[in-house]
Amino acid sequence: MILGIPKRTIIIVAVLAGIGLIYVMGANERPSDAESGGGSADCRVRVTADVLNVRAGPGTDTTIVGKFQQDAEAEAEPVVQEGFRKLAEGRWAAEEFLRPVDGANCG
Structure with a gap:
């Protein structure tokens, strides 16, 4: 003991x-929830940062719940709050490091 x-x-x-x-x-x-159908079918984004933190909420003070490498693609929601795009429930990433892929409708 x-x-x-x-x-x-x-x-x-x-x-x-x-x-x-x-x-x-x-x-x-x-594969993240966002990559496996968590987001909207019309919005798909590509990561422009070397490594992008995925957070539990919209802000740098929230918990990191995952990471994306540069050029990774993920489904997303057309929701942006405080500079963060919603990828799926409880998954947010900084909008400045995400670009919609060609033909995506991200609002």
Whole structure:
């Protein structure tokens, strides 16, 4: 026992934390909700920044929930607030680093 906690419990918590960390770190390699149909079918955008943070809300003070690499494409909503475009529920990215792809209707 360590600090009154059984070793088995500590090991389980450590493994779960490791899996969670791997999941979060690999977010830019998995298709996002925005890429898999979370956004509007008419609005599709391309990332112009080297790496673009996807945030939980419209603002730099909100949690980073994913990342896009340069030239990645994603479906988006025609909603822009405080300089951030809504990609899907709980997923926002800075509008200045997103460009609509040809033929997209992003409002």
